[in-house]
Amino acid sequence: MFTRIPVPQGVARKLQTMILEGDLKAGEKIPSQRELSERFGVSRASLREALMTLETIGLVKTEAGRGTFVVGTSPASAKTMAEWRYSHTYSLKEVFETRLMLEGEIAARAAGRLVADDLDTLARLTDDMERSWAARDYLANVEADLKFHAIIARACGNKMLSELYGQVRDQVTETQRQPIPITDPKRMEASVSEHRRLIDALACGDSVAARRAMSEHVANTAACAGYDICECGTPGDRS
Known part of the structure; x- marks a missing residue:
């Protein structure tokens, strides 16, 4: 479509x-x-x-x-991140904390609910992320990443959780872009591996592993942006 x-x-x-x-x-x-x-x-x-x-x-x-x-x-x-554009409403740290809690729960509930076509699409999008980063097409990299997370949100089986994710999509999008100027290539390789582990957990219907994989992925993205966050949502600044 x-x-x-x-x-x-x-x-x-x-x-x-x-x-x-x-x-x-x-x-x-x-x-x-x-x-x-x-x-x-x-x-x-x-x-x-x-x-x-x-x-x-x-x-x-x-x-x-x-x-x-x-x-x-x-x-x-660029060597440094740009100014966080939503600072008048939420701090970058707060958005990462919210992602940790919201997307961890979404992934746990989506485990076992995705059909084969969904899982194939997640794998293709992960490949797209890897290829676009290598081609320096950073916009396409973020677009593929957002589609990946949106598919999981739609499959979580809880309409309210899915809609909550949609309501914060603009802020989530920006957290995907924000660390790019200071992202080491090794971190992108790790991010791709994290996506693939998450797909495996979702395919197996392992809610515990899916929650852990998503939480680790969000926490590692936050760390790339300069924040250490734990699963309880009480982070400390790295600096």
Whole structure:
């Protein structure tokens, strides 16, 4: 089934391609928002959203009064995470804590409920995550990751839990992007392995193993972003 790509995400993809293919080079100031919005035929609001996404994954940096500049073709060029965009409502730590509790329960309840097609899709999405990271397509990496978690949420057998996950999807999305600029390649390899262990637990109907696999995965993602969180949801800052 065809899924319509949100306008900001489509613009972000185009700009990412321009950066990766060298049309926009490291250190170069990108065209003004007015120029880009006219070029892509989108509103400035959609363009700003696209630029914020690229800044979160470490490809561009906006400097007040100067404009937006290309950081590099790899998120590692940024070396630090972008400012957490939901700080006016929830801290990054709070969102990771919520993910730990919510997604751990969702995974436990989804164990044994996913049909063969679902499990095959989870495996394919995990492969997509691995391939897109190697190709430096960081937007596709996050998109595959989000689809992976959404499938599990839909299969948990509890409508309220599924809807709660949907209600915090924007914040969850940002926690997937936030650590990218400081993610070591070894961590991405580990993340892919964590997804595959989770699939195995879900396929076997082992709720205990599924909860553990999901909780470890979320906790390790949080650690990459700079937070140690435990299963009771009482984390301590790594710093």
